[in-house]
Amino acid sequence: MNKVFVIGSGAKHLEEEISKNAKILKTEIKKFPDGEKYVRILEHGEEVIVVQSTYRPQDEHLIETIIIGDALKEAGFEKLKLVVPYLAYSRQDRVTKEGEPISVRAIMKMLGLYYDELYVFDIHNPKTLDFFPGKAVNIYPAKVIAEYFRDKLENGLVLAPDRGALERAKEVANILGLEYSHFEKERISPTEVKMTPVDVNVKGRNVLIVDDIISTGGTMIRAAEILKDLGAEKVFVVATHGVFAEGAIERVSKAVDELAVTNTIPTKVSKISIVPEIMRSILEVKS
Amino acid sequence: MNKVFVIGSGAKHLEEEISKNAKILKTEIKKFPDGEKYVRILEHGEEVIVVQSTYRPQDEHLIETIIIGDALKEAGFEKLKLVVPYLAYSRQDRVTKEGEPISVRAIMKMLGLYYDELYVFDIHNPKTLDFFPGKAVNIYPAKVIAEYFRDKLENGLVLAPDRGALERAKEVANILGLEYSHFEKERISPTEVKMTPVDVNVKGRNVLIVDDIISTGGTMIRAAEILKDLGAEKVFVVATHGVFAEGAIERVSKAVDELAVTNTIPTKVSKISIVPEIMRSILEVKS
Numbered sequence: 001m002n003k004v005f006v007i008g009s010g011a012k013h014l015e016e017e018i019s020k021n022a023k024i025l026k027t028e029i030k031k032f033p034d035g036e037k038y039v040r041i042l043e044h045g046e047e048v049i050v051v052q053s054t055y056r057p058q059d060e061h062l063i064e065t066i067i068i069g070d071a072l073k074e075a076g077f078e079k080l081k082l083v084v085p086y087l088a089y090s091r092q093d094r095v096t097k098e099g100e101p102i103s104v105r106a107i108m109k110m111l112g113l114y115y116d117e118l119y120v121f122d123i124h125n126p127k128t129l130d131f132f133p134g135k136a137v138n139i140y141p142a143k144v145i146a147e148y149f150r151d152k153l154e155n156g157l158v159l160a161p162d163r164g165a166l167e168r169a170k171e172v173a174n175i176l177g178l179e180y181s182h183f184e185k186e187r188i189s190p191t192e193v194k195m196t197p198v199d200v201n202v203k204g205r206n207v208l209i210v211d212d213i214i215s216t217g218g219t220m221i222r223a224a225e226i227l228k229d230l231g232a233e234k235v236f237v238v239a240t241h242g243v244f245a246e247g248a249i250e251r252v253s254k255a256v257d258e259l260a261v262t263n264t265i266p267t268k269v270s271k272i273s274i275v276p277e278i279m280r281s282i283l284e285v286k287s
Numbered sequence: 288m289n290k291v292f293v294i295g296s297g298a299k300h301l302e303e304e305i306s307k308n309a310k311i312l313k314t315e316i317k318k319f320p321d322g323e324k325y326v327r328i329l330e331h332g333e334e335v336i337v338v339q340s341t342y343r344p345q346d347e348h349l350i351e352t353i354i355i356g357d358a359l360k361e362a363g364f365e366k367l368k369l370v371v372p373y374l375a376y377s378r379q380d381r382v383t384k385e386g387e388p389i390s391v392r393a394i395m396k397m398l399g400l401y402y403d404e405l406y407v408f409d410i411h412n413p414k415t416l417d418f419f420p421g422k423a424v425n426i427y428p429a430k431v432i433a434e435y436f437r438d439k440l441e442n443g444l445v446l447a448p449d450r451g452a453l454e455r456a457k458e459v460a461n462i463l464g465l466e467y468s469h470f471e472k473e474r475i476s477p478t479e480v481k482m483t484p485v486d487v488n489v490k491g492r493n494v495l496i497v498d499d500i501i502s503t504g505g506t507m508i509r510a511a512e513i514l515k516d517l518g519a520e521k522v523f524v525v526a527t528h529g530v531f532a533e534g535a536i537e538r539v540s541k542a543v544d545e546l547a548v549t550n551t552i553p554t555k556v557s558k559i560s561i562v563p564e565i566m567r568s569i570l571e572v573k574s
Contacts, residue, residue, distance in 0.1 A: 033502075033532060034343060034502065034530055034532075035343040035344065035345055035346075036345060036375060036376055036379065036390070037346075037390075038379070038390075039387070039388055039390075040384060040386045040387050041386040042386055056321060056322040057322065057346070057347075058322055058323060058350075059322075059324075059344070059346040059347045059349070059350040059351075060344075060346045060347075062346070062350055063345075063346040063349055063350070063393075063394075064346075066393040066396075066397060067376075067388050067390050067393050068388075069393065070388035070389060070390065070392055070393040071386060071387060071388035074382060074386075074387070074388055074389060075385070075386050088323060089323055089354075092323065092325070095361060097327060098362070099327045099328040099329055099358060099361075099362050100326070100327050100358060100361070101326055101354050101355075101357035101358035101361055102357060102361060103323070103324075103325075103326075103354050103357065105357055106350075106353040106354050106356070106357040106400070106401070107350075109353075109400050110353060110397050110400065113393070113396050113397065113400070114393070215320075215321065243321055245320060245321075
């Protein structure tokens, strides 16, 4: 395991754990008084894995990422891999109104100027990986999510909030040997949507609802209420990315028995670390 | 003159004046609650000139610029020209310590993903334009600077703060038919540098000091003091880009008879508009 990592400003919270399993390259990253980022690479090498999560301030993290890339190339590194736990702009993935950009395409092209391989976590639309010019991999951290909830879910089940998210529920459930299903949404009035768990009996059982992103948390709160009404015992909510709107952590926490997200974005409920998944996927080291 | 402009968030202060001479394309540019920029182009066309100045928050302005580019290409525009009055990272133009990037190269490559032509104002190092893959033009707004000071400089002279900045002083002086020169810097102790205007008599005359960027303003204040000691009548200071550090506008203003910068960056002393220079250079329209 002679791989080395560079940690960007958006991945500082992962640095200590990564350093237990791999070498971290010495760097200097700071901001000038006028707001410009300054980067310096203090060691040499040939191949490097840059870890940079691009949550808010997302544009600063993105620009820093290509500046790190430029410094590494200038310093003689030949192969640059990039791990982006949370990729900004990944929800701007299609033109829904005429005149809109596909913003994630611009970001993918920009990262492709310097990086040979891209590893992202649970991207909103995996098809957008095609915009990256090199090899691009989507990682769903099913294992760390499943293990975190294993002891809390005996005889429980895993639910996706809609059919589109079913694959995540399936992956987590399969690791735990549990049943899985999804909610069906039915519009019953112009303002009201009825959500029903499909083909499963939740009465007296613990349920884990699995999604990719929580922002306002509205869907999760509604789903939890319905499960409680149907007699579910405990309701747990997990998402890969905690892009929480103001007050959302508190609102969701109040409505469920436990809320947890992974640490692709650092928040106070980022209880599940993706570092083992980074190691598995990029270094192919068992952990 | 059938050219159309798109105005980025960093060029809002130029919009009204540009609209007097050209058509401005309707756009929607806003920020989502999570901090991501949203762009929408509301009209059609083939060729467009995007104006975007990339002062602080520079990284937001830069990312917005490529997202605008993506929206324009998606909307079918074929030729995209980009005017960047102030280009962020332009002073990070060389490796001074091993391990540093050439940050302006990363920015130039990024802008080159979408734009065919780049027009910048008074870039710190014109050689860095070679990093842009398409046609790249540096504009020194000598004419608008000269005209602003014409009436204040009768029988005056124009000085550059060092030999490297002499070309700017020459251009401004030539338009006004005035003498020009520069300061010579001599280190007289480890902490002290002596500045002397070379081969000119400043006694009783009005002097304009011309530079590219003012940040702390230290050099300009020192130069003004020396000129006053040598008997200069009035001392005016002008720069293209007012990247002022905290309190610098006040400190420089107190030390000189007048401080003015162009509006590549909007500040309270951005008294000289570059819009006529944009029109001349890009539209080749006399103004």
